Amino acid sequence: MACTTILVGKKASNDGSTMIARNDDGSFDEKKLIVVKPKDQPKKYKSKIAHLTVELPDNPLSYTASPSVDNKKGIWAACGINSENVAMTATETITSNARVQGADPLVVYSKKDPETGKEVIGGLGEEDFVTTVLPYIHSAREGVKRLGGMLEKYGTYENNGIAFSDNNEIWWLETIGGHHWIAAKVKDDEYVIMPNQFGLDHFDLKDALGKAENYMCSADLKEFIEKYDLDTNLSSEFNPRRIFGSHDDSDHVYNTPRGWYMGRYFSPSKYKWDGPDADFTPESDNIPWSMKADWKITVEDVKYILSSYYQGTPFNPYSKADLPTKGVYRPIGVNRTGVMAILQIRNNVPKEIAALEWICFGANPFNAVLPIYTNTDRIPDYLSKVTMDAKTDNFYWTSRLIGALADPCFGSCIQLIERYQHAMANASRKIVNESDEKMISSKNFSLIKDANIRLCKMAERESTKALTSVLAESSKHMKCGYSRADN
Numbered sequence: 001m002a003c004t005t006i007l008v009g010k011k012a013s014n015d016g017s018t019m020i021a022r023n024d025d026g027s028f029d030e031k032k033l034i035v036v037k038p039k040d041q042p043k044k045y046k047s048k049i050a051h052l053t054v055e056l057p058d059n060p061l062s063y064t065a066s067p068s069v070d071n072k073k074g075i076w077a078a079c080g081i082n083s084e085n086v087a088m089t090a091t092e093t094i095t096s097n098a099r100v101q102g103a104d105p106l107v108v109y110s111k112k113d114p115e116t117g118k119e120v121i122g123g124l125g126e127e128d129f130v131t132t133v134l135p136y137i138h139s140a141r142e143g144v145k146r147l148g149g150m151l152e153k154y155g156t157y158e159n160n161g162i163a164f165s166d167n168n169e170i171w172w173l174e175t176i177g178g179h180h181w182i183a184a185k186v187k188d189d190e191y192v193i194m195p196n197q198f199g200l201d202h203f204d205l206k207d208a209l210g211k212a213e214n215y216m217c218s219a220d221l222k223e224f225i226e227k228y229d230l231d232t233n234l235s236s237e238f239n240p241r242r243i244f245g246s247h248d249d250s251d252h253v254y255n256t257p258r259g260w261y262m263g264r265y266f267s268p269s270k271y272k273w274d275g276p277d278a279d280f281t282p283e284s285d286n287i288p289w290s291m292k293a294d295w296k297i298t299v300e301d302v303k304y305i306l307s308s309y310y311q312g313t314p315f316n317p318y319s320k321a322d323l324p325t326k327g328v329y330r331p332i333g334v335n336r337t338g339v340m341a342i343l344q345i346r347n348n349v350p351k352e353i354a355a356l357e358w359i360c361f362g363a364n365p366f367n368a369v370l371p372i373y374t375n376t377d378r379i380p381d382y383l384s385k386v387t388m389d390a391k392t393d394n395f396y397w398t399s400r401l402i403g404a405l406a407d408p409c410f411g412s413c414i415q416l417i418e419r420y421q422h423a424m425a426n427a428s429r430k431i432v433n434e435s436d437e438k439m440i441s442s443k444n445f446s447l448i449k450d451a452n453i454r455l456c457k458m459a460e461r462e463s464t465k466a467l468t469s470v471l472a473e474s475s476k477h478m479k480c481g482y483s484r485a486d487n
Contacts, residue, residue, distance in 0.1 A: 050122025104177025
């Protein structure tokens with residue numbers, strides 16, 4: 001999955017919450033939002049891609065998930081928040097290099113190994129991570145430990161980055177080859193950007209192998225690096241990105257430009273991002289993984305940046321100007337996104353209502369984000385009842401239709417889209433504020449169900465209104481239009 005991730009520490013956000021968010025950029029995957037109850041969680045899990053069977057612990061927690069509607073290729077739960085207010089998003093596909101892959105090959109399923117002729121069971125992957133980890137953890141740190149242990153035991157068939165959060169901490173884990181891994185705690189006052197590359201650019205190996213206060217890793221990582229001469233750093237500083245990552249030409253059009261644009265947006269005064277003497281350009285390999293923003297980051301900021309397409313730069317694919325650089329870089333808000341979720345754990349409300357999952361479907365430049373309280377046993381049909389056929393009675397397909405109609409008529413439709421996004425944002429904030437106050441004053445947190453229903457009804461009204469207006473406008477630009485007055 002070619003995705004984009006942003007992580008926001010509790011002191012970097014406007015309300016003291018932690019936020020982890022990711023665009024799940026599949027291949028126009030049909031997605032939904034559900035709650036998986038303990039009775040529905042499998043005791044024995046078998047992956048469809050790797051044919052791997054995993055025995056799961058007893059007493060799972062309930063959790064939200066955004067699985068694929070068509071499960072022929074597996075669950076692909078994508079992200080969620082469990083009943084202990086621990087969030088997880090998996091995964092951000094990252095890069096590696098031949099030195100790492102040759103030392104610790106990926107564990108890829110093979111029906112018939114060319115050398116032995118036997119079936120080779122694969123390791124864990126994006127299909128499996130959320131389902132096998134999120135229901136069994138009670139903190140972000142515990143999530144790293146559980147997943148790290150599973151990677152060492154089963155291996156993985158792909159290079160991935162996974163985020164965990166609770167109300168206090170955010171942890172980021174990156175896989176290294178088939179069985180190794182590395183993880184770091186996000187600084188409370190910083191944000192992290194991840195555009196499909198190995199991200200970590202600093203690591204304290206002594207802490208990871210000792211007290212593990214801010215870093216963790218597979219137990220033999222130091223020996224692994226030394227045995228295979230992986231350290232390519234000239235100085236004594238440990239830069240994992242230099243050792244384990246890639247620096248390919250393709251990175252400079254597909255990955256690094258997204259990191260550049262996110263840093264340029266959040267930290268314009270910290271570095272120079274434009275011009276001949278810029279500190280970082282769209283093709284820089286050394287854009288920092290973690291930075292301080294120029295302001296306290298909001299949910300709306302996260303939605304905006306994960307919807308972006310290089311607005312205000314010569315790389316904007318929708319620019320009216322005929323520029324040679326237009327559309328040369330892969331946008332953050334891309335057409336094939338299945339789901340984007342901002343997983344927010346708040347510290348300014350009781351724990352019963354602390355977890356909000358802000359969710360949207362389809363191409364982010366044209367959709368709107370909707371908050372849902374996750375401490376519930378049921379998600380309204382507008383989000384959970386999604387079919388493979390396009391219909392307008394759910395948030396997924398309505399969002400996809402709005403985007404597909406608006407994109408070819410960007411100039412005339414973008415104002416309608418902005419009105420829709422603002423209307424949804426304003427109404428969402430209003431309903432959450434009112435619902436918070438009502439539940440806190442009454443101490444009746446079962447009202448979460450009513451709040452979620454109210455949020456979904458609002459989203460259905462606003463989305464239907466937006467679809468109607470965009471359809472009317474895009475119809476005016478059909479090629480088959482004709483009038484006698486045209487002559």
